[in-house]
Amino acid sequence: MNRGPTGPACLGAEFTLPTAGAGEPGIGGTPLVPLVVPVCGIDRRLWLKLEGANAYGSIKARTAHALIEHLEHNGGLEPGGSIVESTSGNLGVALAGICRARGYRCTLVVDRDTPRRSIILMADAGADVILVEPTAAGNPVAERLRMVRRILAADPRMRWTDQYGSPANPGVHERWTGPELARGIGAVGPDAVVAAISTGGTLAGLSAYFRRAHPNTTIVGVDAVGSAAIGGARGARPAKIPGFGSGRRSSFLCPGDWDVCVRVDDEYAAPACRVVRAATGLTLGGSSGAALLGAMVAARGDPELREIGVICPDLGAAYLNTIYASRRPPPLESEPALREGLADLAAARRRG
Numbered sequence: 001m002n003r004g005p006t007g008p009a010c011l012g013a014e015f016t017l018p019t020a021g022a023g024e025p026g027i028g029g030t031p032l033v034p035l036v037v038p039v040c041g042i043d044r045r046l047w048l049k050l051e052g053a054n055a056y057g058s059i060k061a062r063t064a065h066a067l068i069e070h071l072e073h074n075g076g077l078e079p080g081g082s083i084v085e086s087t088s089g090n091l092g093v094a095l096a097g098i099c100r101a102r103g104y105r106c107t108l109v110v111d112r113d114t115p116r117r118s119i120i121l122m123a124d125a126g127a128d129v130i131l132v133e134p135t136a137a138g139n140p141v142a143e144r145l146r147m148v149r150r151i152l153a154a155d156p157r158m159r160w161t162d163q164y165g166s167p168a169n170p171g172v173h174e175r176w177t178g179p180e181l182a183r184g185i186g187a188v189g190p191d192a193v194v195a196a197i198s199t200g201g202t203l204a205g206l207s208a209y210f211r212r213a214h215p216n217t218t219i220v221g222v223d224a225v226g227s228a229a230i231g232g233a234r235g236a237r238p239a240k241i242p243g244f245g246s247g248r249r250s251s252f253l254c255p256g257d258w259d260v261c262v263r264v265d266d267e268y269a270a271p272a273c274r275v276v277r278a279a280t281g282l283t284l285g286g287s288s289g290a291a292l293l294g295a296m297v298a299a300r301g302d303p304e305l306r307e308i309g310v311i312c313p314d315l316g317a318a319y320l321n322t323i324y325a326s327r328r329p330p331p332l333e334s335e336p337a338l339r340e341g342l343a344d345l346a347a348a349r350r351r352g
């Protein structure tokens, strides 16, 4: 398998996480739940890293913590200062909560795909929430970033956490999420780790850690059909899953950072979540459904992948009215690999 160049060259400036989460109670140390799924007649153990158990409800709690600490140490964020960020939901909820705890003002720019529940949580934590309307041909991320730049230009004391460019984003997953996942799975390390992509920070950080500490681990990235996160043209995504894929290319990821990349249609992520809930009782967020399908496709392609770590960025509470309320089947003209993946997931069982 082509391993290509390793990640750190893509991560920009060397980043130090001063306290690895200490001082921010409730972040990190998330549960690791094993599921057994037979794929091509071989039992595979999926280790679901339930990041929805973090304070503020998602993996973005780690990211938000690191972004703020980075600004405090390197970005001129002073006590009582102000930050701004563009967010599709989860990062904003975490930033709002941490800013409230640390006494910063927080302005969050969202778009109409941002779940209403996330906006309510941001506002409840005291953040100023600005909703941008994309133009007809618009790219929501580009519209949000335009607004962030206007806000920065209008107030020189405002600081941008910049989840798209800050080395603290991949850095926190390299130094914290990755080692925690590997420790939980066992001394030899997993055969594969799987992560869905949005900014690419999670996958880039995991890749940097596993390439160094467990070089035999296969890195599996999962991007959305129609996402430009790892290249390719941006396409229409009428059923877009929040926090999955992106209208802009990741500035953290280089092609050598992953061994396998699986493209998952948004319309498949939702049935995957429902199938997993029916089989196991776990109510996962939409991008977790995509990641699990990615894991199934990778497992079908490689019988050696037996112990597979899967990052599940959030839980399903924010999606009860969408993913879990729908009965919509996956598209008829669907990819055989994704159809097979759904069938595999239906046989998932919760045992060690």
Ligand SMILES: Cc1ncc(COP(=O)(O)O)c(C=O)c1O
Pocket (backbone or CB within 6 Å): 058, 060, 088, 090, 091, 196, 197, 198, 199, 200, 201, 202, 203, 242, 243, 244, 285, 287, 288, 313, 314
């Ligand atoms: C639900 C969900 N899944 C996946 C991701 C992907 O994370 P990253 O931005 O690190 O690629 C995010 C990030 O916002 C998310 O909120």
